[in-house]
Amino acid sequence: MKTGKTSILGLYGWALLEVRAFWPHLGVVLFLGLLAAPLALLAPVPLKIVVDSVLGGETLPAPLAALMPAAVANAPWANLAAALGLAAAIAILTLIHRTGEWLFREWVGERMVHAFRSRLLGHGIAVAAGATSPQATQDLAYRINNDAPALQWTALYGFIPVIVSLASLAGTFWVTASINLPLALIALATTAPTMALIHLTQRRMRGKWHGVKQQESAMQAIVQEVLGAVRLVATYGQEAREIGRFRGGSWSMVKAKLRTMAAEGALGAAMTLSTAIGGMATLYVGVVEVQSHVLTVGDLLLVIAYTVHLYEPLQAIGSHIAGQQQAIVSAERAFALLDEKPAVADRTGARPLGRAVGDVAFRAVGFAYPGRGNGGGVGAVLRNVDLEIPAGSCVGIVGPTGAGKSTLVNLLMRLADPDQGSILLDGIDLRDIRLADLRRQFAVVSQDSMLLSMSVADNIAYARPEAPLADVIAAAQAANAHDFIMALPDGYATRLGEGGARLSGGERQRIALARAFLKDAPILVLDEPTSALDRDTEAAIVDSLERLMRGRTTFIIAHRLETLRNADRVLRVADGRVTMEPRLVFDETAAAA
Numbered sequence: 001m002k003t004g005k006t007s008i009l010g011l012y013g014w015a016l017l018e019v020r021a022f023w024p025h026l027g028v029v030l031f032l033g034l035l036a037a038p039l040a041l042l043a044p045v046p047l048k049i050v051v052d053s054v055l056g057g058e059t060l061p062a063p064l065a066a067l068m069p070a071a072v073a074n075a076p077w078a079n080l081a082a083a084l085g086l087a088a089a090i091a092i093l094t095l096i097h098r099t100g101e102w103l104f105r106e107w108v109g110e111r112m113v114h115a116f117r118s119r120l121l122g123h124g125i126a127v128a129a130g131a132t133s134p135q136a137t138q139d140l141a142y143r144i145n146n147d148a149p150a151l152q153w154t155a156l157y158g159f160i161p162v163i164v165s166l167a168s169l170a171g172t173f174w175v176t177a178s179i180n181l182p183l184a185l186i187a188l189a190t191t192a193p194t195m196a197l198i199h200l201t202q203r204r205m206r207g208k209w210h211g212v213k214q215q216e217s218a219m220q221a222i223v224q225e226v227l228g229a230v231r232l233v234a235t236y237g238q239e240a241r242e243i244g245r246f247r248g249g250s251w252s253m254v255k256a257k258l259r260t261m262a263a264e265g266a267l268g269a270a271m272t273l274s275t276a277i278g279g280m281a282t283l284y285v286g287v288v289e290v291q292s293h294v295l296t297v298g299d300l301l302l303v304i305a306y307t308v309h310l311y312e313p314l315q316a317i318g319s320h321i322a323g324q325q326q327a328i329v330s331a332e333r334a335f336a337l338l339d340e341k342p343a344v345a346d347r348t349g350a351r352p353l354g355r356a357v358g359d360v361a362f363r364a365v366g367f368a369y370p371g372r373g374n375g376g377g378v379g380a381v382l383r384n385v386d387l388e389i390p391a392g393s394c395v396g397i398v399g400p401t402g403a404g405k406s407t408l409v410n411l412l413m414r415l416a417d418p419d420q421g422s423i424l425l426d427g428i429d430l431r432d433i434r435l436a437d438l439r440r441q442f443a444v445v446s447q448d449s450m451l452l453s454m455s456v457a458d459n460i461a462y463a464r465p466e467a468p469l470a471d472v473i474a475a476a477q478a479a480n481a482h483d484f485i486m487a488l489p490d491g492y493a494t495r496l497g498e499g500g501a502r503l504s505g506g507e508r509q510r511i512a513l514a515r516a517f518l519k520d521a522p523i524l525v526l527d528e529p530t531s532a533l534d535r536d537t538e539a540a541i542v543d544s545l546e547r548l549m550r551g552r553t554t555f556i557i558a559h560r561l562e563t564l565r566n567a568d569r570v571l572r573v574a575d576g577r578v579t580m581e582p583r584l585v586f587d588e589t590a591a592a593a
Helices: 008-018 020-042 045-055 076-128 134-147 150-155 159-179 181-189 192-228 230-235 239-291 297-339 405-412 435-439 456-460 469-478 482-486 505-519 535-549 588-592
Strands: 360-367 382-389 394-398 420-425 442-446 523-527 553-557 569-574 577-582
Touching: 008 020, 008 150, 008 297, 020 076, 020 159, 045 076, 045 297, 076 134, 076 150, 076 297, 134 192, 134 297, 150 297, 159 181, 159 297, 181 239, 181 297, 192 230, 192 239, 192 297, 230 239, 239 297, 360 405, 382 405, 382 420, 382 577, 394 405, 405 523, 405 553, 405 569, 442 505, 442 535, 456 469, 456 505, 469 482, 469 505, 469 535, 505 535, 523 535
Parallel strands: 394 553, 394 569, 442 523, 523 553
Antiparallel strands: 360 382, 360 420, 569 577
């Protein structure tokens, strides 16, 4: 989908396909909406009865007269009672209809947004897993949180109100024409400029709302970035600078929104002027018709009421289309997210995989990040990598910062696919294995262990949510984490702050180790797991790491010699090349070089 280029009908069609599970519900919403037209057409009838039958001495309309006893059918008090009773009945039915329609419509809309947000999040995770820019993930968050609700405005409030308004317009015109055709035609003719104006301005309004949405997304990105680095901002005393950066972007967004609202206001004013001219023309001709005894005063009042009702759906359509541009832009952005292709996805016919043995092979692998060349030449992070790693091996990975050490293991876990060559697990190309099954083969402990704002037990059992508490405790004991967990206020039920803010670095690392123990995967990836720890904490964690590595194929990205002391071999990554070395004694400077 090309943002801003898709037709409105195309967007509505996409929205309807997206909510096809709710089509029966949308049918009920449409039916309830159409019921509003006959109730609205009945609303002016009591006024006509009062003017013509109570005050003017005319007979009651035949349907009402048939419901009344013949003895009192034409009595003024009976006609007044009939008018009041009809008005009360219409008011009660209208109240019941509006309340029921509103509640049902909101219920359907919220359920649709709930399902759509879940789908966007699932797709967004797949897209973000291969994203290289934090701005990309921040924009994904904005689309999921802020743009997703537009689905209900597109699918529920998009075409249904237009259909209801057109049906109301057709019914009102038919009833008005049956009373006086010239007046109905005059009222209809004055609507043409309004419809033309709506058609001419809608694409321009849509473009303006695109600019507003981009500004809003940029503002959210700044807020997330600043709050995510709040300690850095405070430490360097840059609060005023960041506030100024936010204010500058926010003011640009405000100006863009005000320009858009001004355009909407101008459209609304033009629509009001057009309908006012039509109303005056209808009133003038109607008075002439009454003076010529073509219409009664009651008929004129009825026609005027219907003329107002004739303009209401037109104004509703115009206001709806103008107001819908914001929702359409949001829906377009949300659908565009679904258009984005994940960096990796299951191949057709990908095979399942149980527990892997752990043999790994790289065959002529080349890789480059987008915009930085290709996997075979200049700009490549890795070029022509050939490796054979037997199951159960412990492999150290060393090299300068940015050489591609993490990229190597990311390709192994299939967070990205190589541009050239293939990577095999137990002799099977990774791309031929179901992605969910492949990811179950890995446990990862990284330098900055990620914890979520849930309980300690839930963090440890993140890869195995169904694990009993006894297994969670056993994993924590294996990671030397049990004692400090029991010292927390609620033990394993203690809820952690965002990113595990309530724990020290060493405690977070041991929770991550316990998570790896519980997952019990055949391949272990250790991405500089002790580089941010002091020597004493590192020593305690290294003991747990050694137990965790037993019987597993292990990849260790490290700079410290102590971390690599159990490595069977060392991979040196430099200048796009990966060379295999036997286990050597080398100092830390050599390891990092």
